[in-house]
Amino acid sequence: MESNRDLDGSDRRRPVNAPEPKRVAGPGADLDSASGRELDLSPEQFAVLNTRVLGVAYRIVGSWADAEEIASRTWMRWHTSRPDTVREPAAWLTTVATRISLDLWRTAVRRREDYIGPWLPEPVDEARLPDESVEQRETLSLALMHLMERLTPYERAVYVLRNSFDFSYPEIAEMVGRAPAACRQLGHRAQQKIGDLPARLSDGDQRSALDRLVSAVLQGRVEDAVALISADAVLLTDGGGRTRAALNPVLGAERVVRFLVGVVEKTRRSVPDDAVSLDMIDVNGAPACRFTTGGVVRVFTLQLDEQGAISTVFGLSNPEKLTGLQTA
Numbered sequence: 001m002e003s004n005r006d007l008d009g010s011d012r013r014r015p016v017n018a019p020e021p022k023r024v025a026g027p028g029a030d031l032d033s034a035s036g037r038e039l040d041l042s043p044e045q046f047a048v049l050n051t052r053v054l055g056v057a058y059r060i061v062g063s064w065a066d067a068e069e070i071a072s073r074t075w076m077r078w079h080t081s082r083p084d085t086v087r088e089p090a091a092w093l094t095t096v097a098t099r100i101s102l103d104l105w106r107t108a109v110r111r112r113e114d115y116i117g118p119w120l121p122e123p124v125d126e127a128r129l130p131d132e133s134v135e136q137r138e139t140l141s142l143a144l145m146h147l148m149e150r151l152t153p154y155e156r157a158v159y160v161l162r163n164s165f166d167f168s169y170p171e172i173a174e175m176v177g178r179a180p181a182a183c184r185q186l187g188h189r190a191q192q193k194i195g196d197l198p199a200r201l202s203d204g205d206q207r208s209a210l211d212r213l214v215s216a217v218l219q220g221r222v223e224d225a226v227a228l229i230s231a232d233a234v235l236l237t238d239g240g241g242r243t244r245a246a247l248n249p250v251l252g253a254e255r256v257v258r259f260l261v262g263v264v265e266k267t268r269r270s271v272p273d274d275a276v277s278l279d280m281i282d283v284n285g286a287p288a289c290r291f292t293t294g295g296v297v298r299v300f301t302l303q304l305d306e307q308g309a310i311s312t313v314f315g316l317s318n319p320e321k322l323t324g325l326q327t328a
Helices: 043-061 064-080 089-113 134-138 142-150 153-163 169-176 180-194 203-218 222-226 253-270
Strands: 229-238 276-283 286-293 296-304 310-316
Touching: 043 064, 043 089, 043 153, 064 089, 089 153, 089 169, 142 153, 142 180, 142 296, 142 310, 153 169, 153 180, 169 180, 203 222, 203 253, 203 276, 203 286, 203 296, 222 253, 229 253, 276 296
Parallel strands: 229 310
Antiparallel strands: 276 286, 286 296, 296 310
């Protein structure tokens, strides 16, 4: 497990704050401007650790903008208040990022109580996602992050640290400030609330389903579009009161399709053709469609069931939630 490895790749298991021999800064070594200590991280090491911090924070809070703020605050503490005895930077930084993320939940809960319509996690461009293993990337899907909204803050933190980063419960206990037995119970409750996830189909299957749905909707072929969607499908649209969006989930294959067709038809009536663009992008490791009309950006992505039918359509148009995407 990565948390048990030093940055040089060795696999010596040690507590986070075990004593460390003092280092003497070499010629040209960078010093922390606040404390005068050697930074002792190369640019390559910083890049690896920063993706870890961002990955932890984004999964816990569901907001890329907040994750970047958490990363900034985490590194500020690294430079100004870390103990001289830190031996495992990855574990120390993960602990700090986790605790800042939990603190931020108090503000996040107040924001969501006043939020207009469904609240969805912020989509993130593929190029900005942490450089992680395939298994870790699967826990960044919008579908799973949406399911994690069912969890309490501590359940979510434990679930993320256990399932995305494979920390042991004693390690998680140190990071969140709870007993190992309590963390084990939190992890069990989180797993029960989320339930079994559908098997993840290939990117090719997802892209094919999205391409066929987009084509059918744009051409107004309602029956063809309905055939691609499971009977109990749901559409969730997040405009946050900033753009027009459904204030409640849209349920059922035909209603989902007619809602999407209606968006296209209204756009054609109200916006000149040269103000409309459509491109395929990747968000959170999955294909997505970006539909821009008169300066309003809407991003749609899908969740497929085990039979390859579309079970959920996610639509985001709140501009505050699209900052993690590259511009069209």
